[in-house]
Amino acid sequence: MLEIKVYPDSILRRKAKDVEKIDDRIVKLLDEMAETMYHFNGIGLAAEQVGILEKLIVIDLRREGKNELIELINPVIIDSEGTYEEHEEGCLSVPGYYDTVKDRKKWIKVKYLDRNENEKILETDEFLSVVIQHEIDHLNGKLFIDRLSPTRKMVFKKEWKKLQKEKEKAQ
Ligand code: NI
Numbered sequence: 647m648l649e650i651k652v653y654p655d656s657i658l659r660r661k662a663k664d665v666e667k668i669d670d671r672i673v674k675l676l677d678e679m680a681e682t683m684y685h686f687n688g689i690g691l692a693a694e695q696v697g698i699l700e701k702l703i704v705i706d707l708r709r710e711g712k713n714e715l716i717e718l719i720n721p722v723i724i725d726s727e728g729t730y731e732e733h734e735e736g737c738l739s740v741p742g743y744y745d746t747v748k749d750r751k752k753w754i755k756v757k758y759l760d761r762n763e764n765e766k767i768l769e770t771d772e773f774l775s776v777v778i779q780h781e782i783d784h785l786n787g788k789l790f791i792d793r794l795s796p797t798r799k800m801v802f803k804k805e806w807k808k809l810q811k812e813k814e815k816a817q
Contacts, residue, residue, distance in 0.1 A: 648682045648696040653740045653789060653806075662692075662699045662785040664720050668763050672702070676717050676761060679704045688738045690777045692784035695739050703781040707774060716774075721758040721782055724767075728752030733776050735790045742809045745802060747793045750776045 651657050665672055675698065683691040683704055693702040703718040732746040753771035756778055760766055770778070780790055791802050 647685060648678050650682065650686065650691075650695055650738050651697050653791070655739075657697050657699070658694060658739055658784070658789060659787045660694070660699055661787050662694055662701045665700050665702065665759075668719060668759065668761060672700075672719070673761055675700075676702060676704060676719075680706070680715055680717075683738075686738050690781045691738065692781045694784040694787075701785050703778075703785070705774070705777055705781065707777065716768075717761055718756070718778070718781075719759040719761070721756050721778070721785075723751075723754050723779070723782065724757050725755040726751035726753060728771075730776070735776070735780055737780070737790055739784075740789060740791060740806075743791070743802060743805060745791070745794055745798055747780075747790050748795060749793070750779050754778060 675693065679691050679693065679696060679702065682696060683706065689707050690703065690705040693700050701720045703721060705716045705718070706713055728751065730750045730752055732748060733750045734744055735747045736744040752775065753769070754775045755767065755769045758766055758768070783789065791799065794802060
């Protein structure tokens with residue numbers, strides 16, 4: 647199990663580097679990231695969130711209770727179309743807070759490597775599209791709270807303080 651870095655940890659603000667060689671270390675890391683994501687009931691996790699600055703993402707939407715793990719190495723969005731006005735998001739690195747994010751793309755085309763070093767292309771206009779954009783943001787040092795409107799950012803600051811106080815009390 648890996649430890650999840652929580653906002654405002656500065657590592658979440660750094661940029662991840664391309665994975666140059668998919669070796670045993672990377673494969674093990676992908677396994678541990680998936681294990682960590684399942685443990686915390688997340689639907690996506692970027693390496694950045696476990697303090698590793700490499701372009702690795704695991705996603706499992708567990709639709710209809712079925713596991714469908716997607717691993718993306720060095721993902722790049724090569725095309726996109728349409729925009730959601732609003733989309734509700736949350737994040738394992740910002741636990742307990744959910745809000746509506748503006749301007750996520752609807753349809754995306756992503757290029758990435760799988761763990762066997764095969765180049766893959768994925769196209770989606772479903773929920774998965776937004777999850778991939780959220781996770782790629784992590785690799786660029788960006789969090790979903792950065793994409794809130796100015797008013798919602800103020801709400802976040804207040805709510806976050808409240809959440810931290812509650813956490814302290816519970817300890
Ligand atoms: Ni996240």
